[in-house]
């Protein structure tokens with residue numbers, strides 16, 4: 001059967017990570033071969049086997065590429081170039097450590113793919129997508145040199161999207177056809193290495209699916225290839241009830257239902273991308289989250305028959321939030337009429353809303369802070385008196401109790417809180 005493995009940036013941030021990926025891929029391959037009861041002559045059986053490896057950009061490359069564009073966008077060409085050179089040097093160092101020859105084994109993109117006549121968002125996709133193109137080439141060539149049967153796939157030609165730059169919408173029908181026919185080719189090697197997060201338009205432009213979108217790619221692959229499972233390899237033991245970097249005592253949630261996973265993801269849990277559940281649920285494909293440092297560990301399993309509801313309190317931090325409050329200019333605040341205006345502006349600036357609260361005369365929205373917020377605030381200021389607070393975090397506690405809530409509030413400046421019987425959401429000042 002087909003398996004989909006997804007490796008995030010942290011798991012391939014250096015040569016050691018790539019060697020670890022090789023080890024994990026070999027384990028899967030050995031497993032498949034030994035279970036392979038099929039005869040080589042039985043085409044159908046043989047073709048249905050394989051490992052689809054979806055990879056993100058290495059380490060913090062995506063952030064670094066965003067900086068390249070921001071420098072260019074603000075006319076700082078020298079800084080852009082030096083950041084770009086740093087990114088290339090970082091990859092060259094990994095290649096060398098893996099025994100690969102830069103420029104011979106792997107083609108390096110010399111020039112920054114930037115066209116000042118194009119909109120920011122379109123340039124974003126051309127520049128930022130190079131992170132995944134580099135990581136997958138390095139990994140594919142390395143695995144090949146280690147004697148593994150590997151093919152590199154160029155997702156901008158296979159995952160068809162529209163041209164909603166930075167958040168492209170996937171055309172499922174076309175992508176499914178392209179990807180499954182590539183997969184069903186009789187001469188396809190057993191392992192395919194493909195980029196997460198990126199796709200392409202019908203006229204050949206590269207697109208991206210939104211930050212952290214590689215999980216979503218892996219889920220789509222699982223759906224298109226009717227995989228037996230999709231595994232996300234992470235730097236944590238699985239899905240935990242809290243971020244171990246923040247909470248000292250975390251517990252692993254070994255089994256979850258899709259519906260609970262979706263809720264966690266939408267609250268901002270970093271482990272899974274919100275869009276990655278639906279393609280899997282549609283085909284009842286389990287999603288496994290496993291530690292790349294300990295591949296034999298059980299990790300967490302998300303499936304229809306998972307255990308639910310989750311029976312431990314879950315803490316989800318969403319950092320770098322900004323709380324924007326709008327007040328009517330003439331006190332004739334009519335919420336119903338203002339809402340569509342507000343959300344239209346928010347939508348046009350692609351802000352990600354994490355919480356909404358309204359009173360008789362105000363409406364507050366908590367959004368992920370980004371370089372687009374300032375423009376949105378300008379646009380909102382044309383209609384409302386706008387104030388904002390930044391350097392905030394949103395803490396969501398699922399399965400809370402009054403005691404847990406009190407404890408969570410202790411010593412923190414609470415800007416806003418929303419609580420239901422079992423869920424608390426606190427907007428707090430970052431310390």
Ligand code: ASP
Pocket residue numbers: 008009056057062063131196197210211212213214215
């Ligand atoms: N490299 C992309 C990002 O950092 C996609 C991903 O990691 O899922 O957002």
Ligand code: MG
Pocket residue numbers: 008009056057059062212
């Ligand atoms: Mg990444």
